[in-house]
Amino acid sequence: xxxxxxxxxxxxxxxxxxxxxxxxxxxxxxxxxxxxxxxxxxxxxxxxxxxxxxxxxxxxxxxxxxxxxxxxxxxxxxxxxxxxxxxxxxxxxxxxxxxxxxxxxxxxxxxxxxxxx
Amino acid sequence: xxxxxxxxxxxxxxxxxxxxxxxxxxxxxxxxxxxxxxxxxxxxxxxxxxxxxxxxxxxxxxxxxxxxxxxxxxxxxxxxxxxxxxxxxxxxxxxxxxxxxxxxxxxxxx
Numbered sequence: 333x334x335x336x337x338x339x340x341x342x343x344x345x346x347x348x349x350x351x352x353x354x355x356x357x358x359x360x361x362x363x364x365x366x367x368x369x370x371x372x373x374x375x376x377x378x379x380x381x382x383x384x385x386x387x388x389x390x391x392x393x394x395x396x397x398x399x400x401x402x403x404x405x406x407x408x409x410x411x412x413x414x415x416x417x418x419x420x421x422x423x424x425x426x427x428x429x430x431x432x433x434x435x436x437x438x439x440x441x442x443x444x445x446x447x448x449x
Numbered sequence: 450x451x452x453x454x455x456x457x458x459x460x461x462x463x464x465x466x467x468x469x470x471x472x473x474x475x476x477x478x479x480x481x482x483x484x485x486x487x488x489x490x491x492x493x494x495x496x497x498x499x500x501x502x503x504x505x506x507x508x509x510x511x512x513x514x515x516x517x518x519x520x521x522x523x524x525x526x527x528x529x530x531x532x533x534x535x536x537x538x539x540x541x542x543x544x545x546x547x548x549x550x551x552x553x554x555x556x557x558x559x
Contacts, residue, residue, distance in 0.1 A: 365546075367548060375553075376452065376538065376551070376552040376553040377487075377495065377538050377540075377553070378550065379540075379548045379549060379550060382546065382547055384546075391545060391546060393547075427494060427495070431548075433485070433497070433501060433504070433506075434481070434482070434484070434485060434501045434542050435483065435487075435497060435500050435540050435542070435548065436485065436487070436495070436497065436540065437497050437500070437506070438497075439494040439495055439496070439497075440494060441494050442494055
């Protein structure tokens with residue numbers, strides 16, 4: 333069974349930093365491109381970032397470009413999202429998901445990030 | 450890049466069929482056959498229901514089907530059941546190897 337488990341969320345002050353992790357199991361992690369997607373509770377899904385299977389290519393939404401960094405450690409089956417200069421509008425549930433079949437096939441349960449003073 | 454456009458809500462009675470539209474542009478939905486649909490219950494993670502426009506992952510009932518014409522994709526649920534009441538989101542692959550999502554549609558089973 334494929335499992336993606338996010339961690340690292342919490343409450344942080346504006347301007348602060350957090351690192352989210354996504355631990356994968358039940359799949360050959362190194363074969364998958366990965367995404368981070370966020371969702372303000374009660375609102376829609378918003379794509380945040382993507383990394384290819386060996387970590388050489390990354391993409392970011394304009395709203396996080398220059399502040400967030402996606403990375404991965406295939407030896408640890410783990411995906412990361414380093415978030416700096418956090419803003420109130422970054423408050424959301426953050427999901428990791430596998431890129432496959434033209435979309436996001438497997439999803440984690442999400443981790444809540446709250447940016448508030 | 451703006452989100453794909455979905456109706457905010459749709460409703461139907463048990464046994465009926467409903468269709469949810471997802472409108473994009475010639476840079477995403479119109480050019481790639483990589484449209485996906487997701488079902489999400491409150492407080493839960495999204496679940497892939499349709500991929501590559503009209504394919505169902507294993508375990509998804511054949512009551513769920515997808516279609517695309519031009520810049521608009523659609524999800525049809527036939528034989529509505531109470532358990533289908535959820536939020537539905539579409540997504541499309543884009544030319545920059547990213548994903549773009551729709552704003553979501555709340556399905557109410559009357």
